[in-house]
Structures are given as C-alpha cells and as structure tokens.
Amino acid sequence: MKTARISLIAICLGLSAQAQNWMDYYKVENIPSPATVDPQYGGLTVLEDGRIAACFYSGEVEIYDTKTQTWSNFARGLQCPLGLLEDKDGSLLVMQWSELTRLSDTDGDGKADHYQAVFTDFGLTGNYHEFAYGPARDKDGNLYVALNVASHLAGTFPIVRGEFSPIGLEREVFATWTEGDHWETNKHKAGRMFSRVPYRGCIMKITPEGDSSVFAYGFRSPDGIGFDDEGRLWVTDNQGDWRGTSPLCHVTEGSFHGHPASLIWKEGWTRNPLEVPVEELESMRTRAAGLFPQGELANSPTQPIPTVGAEKFGLPKGELIIGDMNQPTLIRFLPEVVGGTTQGTAIPFLSSTAMGIGNHRFAFDEKGSLWVGKTHLTWAGDEGMRKINWLGNTMFIVDRVKLLANGFEIHFNQPLGEKLPGLEVSRHTYDYHARYGSAKIDLKEVNPVESTLSDDRQTLRITLPRIDTKRLYTINLKHASDADGRPLMGDVLRYNVIAPASE
Missing domain, CATH: 2.60.40.1220 (Immunoglobulin-like)
Known part of the structure; x- marks a missing residue:
C-alpha cells in the first residue's frame, strides 16, 4: 500500500x-403495542410469512400483521417470557421463567392450543433474579439458552426445583432470609450473585432430540444471546460482581467467562467458588471479545443480532448490532480473529433521542427493517416497539x-x-x-x-x-x-x- x-x-x-445526525440516514417509527398487554417486550421474531411475533412481560404472545397493522393474540398465561423464535413446523419456542415452551396452533384458528414443555432441566429457587433468556439456534438445529444467577438481595424459597448445592452457605440460611435480620447478616457469605440450583450462570445446549448439557460457564446476567452468520455464539452480560464493565463474549463449548458462581455445576468441582484465588480464576477465564465502558457506551447490554447487508440497512454484513437498556444508542461490533482469538471493535450506532433507551430485543425482516422491542422490568429502560428503516442515503x-x-x-x-x-x-x-x-x-x-x-x-x-x-x-x-x-x-x-x- x-x-x-x-x-x-x-x-x-x-x-x-x-x-x-443519524436521522439523516434512518427513520425511527413508533409502532403501537396491543392495548391489552404490558408493552414490555421480552422477545421478537419475524415469521416465515412476514408477520412479527412478540412476547410480553405480562405473559402474552401477540402477532403483528405488517400489512393491516393490527395485532392478534396467539397465547396467554406465560411467565416472564424473555425470548422466542419460530420452529420449522410453524410452532413458536418461548423461553419462560421456568421452561422453554413450544406453542402450537393445531387447529389453524390463529391461537396456540397446545403448550409443550421442551426444556425444564434447570433449577428454580424463587429468587427474583433467576431470569432465563433465549433460545438461539445453531445451523444444526441445537438450541441454546442463558440462565441468570440469583441475587443476594433475596434468598430462596423453602421448596426449590432441582438439586440444591451443598457447597457454601447452608440451605437453611437461604430459606429463612425473611426472618428478622437473618439474611441481612448472612447474605454476603453467599456472594453478591449466587448459583445454588442447576445450572444458574450457565449457557445450556438442547439437541433436537431433547438432550441438554452445559455448554459454557461463568455468566452473571446474560440478557443477550445469538449467533452470527459465521456460526459463532455471542452472549452479552451485565456489569456487576466479577464484571468490571459489561462484556460481549464469544462463547465456545466448555469455556468459562469469569463469574465463578456457576463453577459448582462443573463436573468434578468440589470447592466454594468464593474461596478460589482470583489468580486461578483469571487463568481459567476466556476474556470478552468486546468491552462496553460503563456509562459511556452501555450499562446493561442486550441482544446481539447480525447485520443484513449495506443494500438493505446501510451497514456491511459480518457485523453485530447490540442494544442497551440505559443508553439511547445501539452499538456496532466488528469482529476480528487474531491468532485464533476472536476480538474486535465497538462503535456507537444510531445515537439519538429518537432511538431512546430500553432497546431490548431485535429482528430484521426481509426488506431490511429493524424491529426493536423495549423493556425496563422496573430498572432503567422504556416500553413499546420501534421500526427502523434505512433511508438509502450513503453514510x-x-x-x-x-x-x-x-x-x-x-x-x-x-x-x-x-x-x-x-x-x-x-x-x-x-x-x-x-x-x-x-x-x-x-x-x-x-x-x-x-x-x-x-x-x-x-x-x-x-x-x-x-x-x-x-x-x-x-x-x-x-x-x-x-x-x-x-x-x-x-x-x-x-x-x-x-x-x-x-x-
């Protein structure tokens, strides 16, 4: 050169x-939400017929007809659904708080009449912070879901689902956290975020045959999970304990991504993660491919989604777009593989008051429009849905x-x-x-x-x-x-x- x-x-x-001025290049349109739901979006996906399916914090799955600009109800009664996608047979896979569920319309009336549990092989304690995200699907049809750890701001219920790990603080302490100042006295012994039932803090893999296994360890609050066009699995996590700032992780099988709580579910592990020296944990962890400086680029990053090409959306293929709950901006991520290690560059994108905050879930349609569902779950964020169109101007x-x-x-x-x-x-x-x-x-x-x-x-x-x-x-x-x-x-x-x- x-x-x-x-x-x-x-x-x-x-x-x-x-x-x-990003509005020289993009139009951000507000799409009215269904009148009967809490307009906080846990998941979005574009169906094969071009309609938009969305799940909501209040437990509904609704379908938006882009031609008539009307919503119709598909399912009700779900518990905090935080992701969905369409399967090959037209059913919808929805990640609820307690299970991955298949919703099927067997009689063709436009409403789900069959709810099937697809994956329940993970624990629940009643702790308010035990969210579940996904699913994402790889090219072989395997599904992946991400499980939150629990918070020390609460304990556990006396009755739980799954094995309760004996490693660390006694179960009786967790179960009696509401009694007097018991939990206030003992909560720090548990760690700020903890994993006492399977497989909190892990990424789980579910095969088409229904077999499940731990795919990766070391997560805190992995609210974003998805594959890129190269077949790489990407997961975002939120700043907190063991998280100096929010990361974007390239996740491979067996990898450990820094938060030690989930290590108790690693085969052969017998130690209290809180007692493992930091230097040893450092030697084990896979460093994040990208980092988002807290308060500058992101506070609580959300879903990563691959771009669809410059001819449709003005950005090259091969990049990721990532949302955030607190910042009125999206993020471009340009991956680079160096010596077998995936790392790369984060760049602000669509920084605008028109974009707003709470940008939680994303889906591209065939025309290249980006659909954005917002949420807040009582934290920072917003409500409603936006549709973003590239205006065709070269930037x-x-x-x-x-x-x-x-x-x-x-x-x-x-x-x-x-x-x-x-x-x-x-x-x-x-x-x-x-x-x-x-x-x-x-x-x-x-x-x-x-x-x-x-x-x-x-x-x-x-x-x-x-x-x-x-x-x-x-x-x-x-x-x-x-x-x-x-x-x-x-x-x-x-x-x-x-x-x-x-x-």
Missing part, C-alpha cells in the same frame, strides 16, 4: 465537520479495523476529506474482582508515533509505540468527514486487544 505521511500537527488542525463509516503488531489499520467506506481528523488514543483495563464493577485502571494516553493515509484516502494506519494486550484501546477520530463533507457516523472506536497481532 502506497501511503502519504501525515504529521500529527496537520491532523489536529482539521476543522470541524458538520454535526452527526460515512468505519467498516473495518485491523490490529497490527504496533498499531491499527482503520478502513473507511468512503475516502476521507482533505481536512483530516483529529486523533486521540488511550487505553485502559478493569479490575477482575468480586466487588461490583470497576473504575478504569491503568488508563494512559497513547501518543502515536506516526499516521499514514493510503493513496485512495480510505485506509488510515496508526503506528503506536507498542500494543499492550488485555487492554481496551479507545481511538477518537475527531471531526472526521468524507470528501463531500459528510461527518463520520460513529467516530469513537473501542478495540479490545486480547491477542497480539504478529505483523
């Missing part, structure tokens, strides 16, 4: 481009970020304008500990050695003194614009370096 050298002084002299974006041995190569979908962007680079990490969250630690500004721009002005190469692994790099491309003066949409890049590049 032939390059033209750019002095840092010249970069910093670039004048401001016009302000970012200026970063479409690829490559890690180099001593820097980064940033590729744009259009040539940079004559007035070059300002450039600020920093890197930091987070503490891995049992306490709730972490401030940024080892935060350092990084002064680039040089920057070079390709002859076609679409590739910016940033050379740094060195690349430190296990660090989140933030690259701010201030005031960047293309040759027509269009601003760079998403000008802060956050690349999570786990593995180093060899060249």
